[in-house]
Amino acid sequence: MRHLCAFVAFAVAACAAWGQQRESRGPASSLEDAGLAGADRGVLVPGNGSDACAGAVGISGYSSWAFDLAGATTDGLGHGQCLLASSDQLWRDRWWDWTAPASGIVRVETCGQTTLDTRIAVYAPASPCPPTDEYLVICNDDSCGLQSSLTFVARAGQTYRIRIGRYGLTEPAAAGSGTFTIFSNNAPDICPDDAGPCQNPIPNGIAYTSNASFRVADNFSPSSSGAMEGLCWWGSYIGLAPGADSFVVTYWTSSGGLPALPIASFSQGAGLAVQRVDSTLANNVGDTMFLYSATHAQVPLASGVNYWVEVRNMFGGTWYWQESQQGDGSIQDFSPPSNWAGATARPNVAWCAQFQSGCAFDTNGDGVLNFADLNNIISSFNTNCP
Secondary structure (H helix, E strand, C coil): CCECCCCCCCCEECCEECCCCCCCCCCCCHHHHHHHHHHHHHCCCCCCCCCHHHHHHEEECCCEEEEEEECCCCCCCCCCHHHHHCECCCCEEEEEECCCCCCEEEECCCCCCCCCCCCEEEEECCCCCCCCCHHHEEEHHHHHCCCCEEEEEEEECCCEEEEEECCCCCCEEEEEEEEEECCCCCCCCCCCCCCCCCCCCCEEEEECCCCCCCEEEECCCCCCCCEEEEEEEEECCCCCCCCCCCCEEEEEEECCCEEEEEEEEEEEEEEEEEEEEEEEECCCCCCCCEEEEEEEEEECCCCCCCEEEEEEEECCCCCCCEEEECCEEEEEEEECCCCCCCCCCEEEEEEEEEEECCCCCCCCCCCCCHHHHHHHHHHHCCCCCC
């Protein structure tokens, strides 16, 4: 039986029971079968920055994004802080507005992700267009060969303007593409070691395709009413991972043991902030197993009601949701976006949930739930906070 890890605003909340079904695997739908038959390893990373500062593309979280300078003009100013090799300009620039999900040191880089001689600049929140010198936080040219890498301190919830362009003594051609990555060691971890029981991955285990062609879902039932605020999961690729993912997370009602109606759906770039890290584990064919953690707007859920969560990576190739030894099954559908009537039962998949319970709880640890617990919460509003 699967247990839902509950996170509450002031204390640890209850855990919920989860149940699924189990059956055999189908052809070319798992990492094992695709590895034998030869999997599609194509990569298509989504997105591009704006050619104009005023139209900067909004992004958030820690991930990788594509850029393509084909057709780009130069919209920004040169800066003395960017001066290197007799040039202070970021030619043929693209623009993004990145919102920090957490406070801490952040790194932005193009290292190993393009053959271009790149430059990166980061500007302070509320900077004008084009940003002037006083709004420039940091600029970098050749930190890793001809590519760029810089670090700065971000504050949670603040939006920083990111500009990527080319080096040149004069304006070079509007050409060249690649990806850039934003990451931080201070990224919020919604799968801490003390989070409680979760469906952990099986090292060297099988994994099941969940992408544009197939989809996998797992069911759960909260033990108290509350709201889902995010989740984490484990998955892998055959061979090298792409520079960026394109995940979609959908929550469903349940009917007849299958997903019925969608409750809420979030995608990267549209309400889903995803972080990807190397889990140091490997799948059954020896490729890297990644741990993903994601946050999204609250999804209200009722106590004792069965729901489903679906996780798909639409990046353009093949991604696999890792198997777990806990729980009692999941399902895989071979014909999205139809209904789930033809879905096949699968072994468990590995994931944990961030669930905020709406239940009252014993705040003072005396074993009794009464007004003394409420007083503890109310008193916190009279406390001076930094």
